[in-house]
Amino acid sequence: MYKVLVVDDSAFMRQLIKSVLESTGKFIVTVAQTPLIALDKVRKFKFDVITIDYEMPYMNGVELIKKIKEITDTKILMVSAYTRPGAYTTFEALSAGAFDYILKPSSDEEIEEFKYELIKKLTAVCEEFKVEEVSKTQEITTAVENKILLEESVIERARTAKVIGIGISTGGPPILEKMFKSLKQDFPIPILVVQHMPPNFTKPFADRLASITSKCIKEASDKEEIKSGCIYIAKGGYHLAVEDINGKLCTRVLDLEKIKSHKPSADILFSSIAEACGRASIGIVMTGMGSDGSDGILEMRKKGALTIAQDEKSCVVFGMPKAAIEKGAIELILSPDQIVELLNRI
Template sequence: MYKVLVVDDSAFMRQLIKSFLDSTGKFVVTVAQTPLIALDRIRKFKFDVITIDYEMPYMNGVELIKKIKEITDTKILMISAYTRPGAYTTFEALSAGAFDYILKPSSEEELEEFKYELIKKLTAVCEECKKENTSKVHKLPAAIGGKILLEDSIVERVRLARVIGIGISTGGPPVLEKMFRSLKEDFPIPILVVQHMPPNFTKPFADRLATIASKCIKEASDMEEIKVGCIYIAKGGYHLAVEEINGKLYTRVLDLEKIRSHKPSADILFSSIAEACGKASVGIVMTGMGSDGSGGILEMRKKGALTIAQDEKSCVVFGMPKAAIEKGAIELVLSPDQIVELLNRV
């Protein structure tokens, strides 16, 4: 049984979350109606995960996250409003230490989706925390350690890439912030990113990244010529793909069906890169639940592209990299710092 602390000043939301989690038989739920009560309980008891609302008396959710992180490293899930201001607040929470967020239901129709996402995310992060550190699946001999970054042949393959694709989900925003901030100013290869996010969140996220990293970072629009050194974030609620037209690469923003419940989907992005660029590309699958990206990045590897997975130790949830590795789609397993080190040698 996993121990969960639910912090929310709304009696309705406290009871709703508790009832959803109780129904699984996996969780023991404690509730706190104010941040002060929550901090008292965190000092006295050990929890596997904590859910936090933003609007609360005495201090907001971001301030509470910072206080909690001074006491414990327990994983924190932010309950976010489905609005553009809510998006900016969510990114502050992720930067402060929340591992992920979930959108608060605004209607009765959204309750089932909220329940599904809540249980899925809490279960995944609790299982990840309880796992033994002796994983076997990601130990690819050629990929372990920093020595691989010294191989000129690997650097040359990155240098020849026309585009880099990244698929990332749970735990992604802080990782991307750090990576893009550390990427050298004149990095020339365009990067396309599928970060699982709802529609109102991707534009604020791209704007935040652009400000933090001081780089050309934007939410992708349809039929935009892909420019040297720019980073394109997939638009929430749409798929992002690459298309070659008359020798030039363009972004495609596609309103197609969800792939494995995702829209945008990393599989769509990776498959399109395999088709448009072949071996002149790099695919990177990073922290996240599920298996999105594993099929598409396998297509990239079959075309000769360099394929990379984030290492288990640095992932919030190892699901997406693990699925790609198990499919035989991955050539290198690296930490985010090692990935940046490799890119900066181009």
């Protein structure tokens, strides 16, 4: 049984989250209606995960996350409003230490989706940290061995890339923030990113990354020529693909059905890169639940592209990299720092 603390000043939300989680038989739920009560409980008891609302008396959710992180390293899930202002506060929460967020339901229809996402996210993060120590040891060894593989032949292959594709989900925003800040200012190869996010969140996310890194980072638009050194974030609610139009690589923003429950989908991005660029590309699959990206990045590897997965130790959830590795789609397993080291040597 996993122990969860629910912090919310709404009696409806406290009861909703409590009843949903307890109905699974996997969770024991404690509730706190104010941040001050929550801090008292965190000091007295150990929890596997904490859910936190943003708008609360005495202090907001971001301030509470920072105070909790001074006491414990317990995983925190932010309960966010489905609005553009809600997106900005969500990214503050992720930077403060939340591992992920979930959108607060605003209608009866959204409650069922909320229940499904809540159970999925909390189960995944709780189970991730019950991994046996021997598995972690084996993974660390693999990552160290791959650092040795960052020899000149790998760097030379990377230098031939016309484009880099990244597929990432749970735990992604803080990692991308850190990576893009560490990427050299004159990095020449364009990067396309599928970060699983709802429509109102991707533009604020791209704007935030651009302001923090002082790099060309933007939400992708349709049929835009892909420029050297720019980073394009897939638009929430649409797929992002690459297409060769009259000899120029361009973005495509596609309103197609979901792939593996995702829109945008990393599979769509990776498959299009395999088709448009072949071996002259790099595919990177990073932290996230499920298996999105595993089929597309396998296509890239079959075409001769350099394919990379984030290592288990640095992932919030190892699902997406693990699925790609198990398919035989991955050539290198690296930490985010090692990925940046590789890219900065191009």
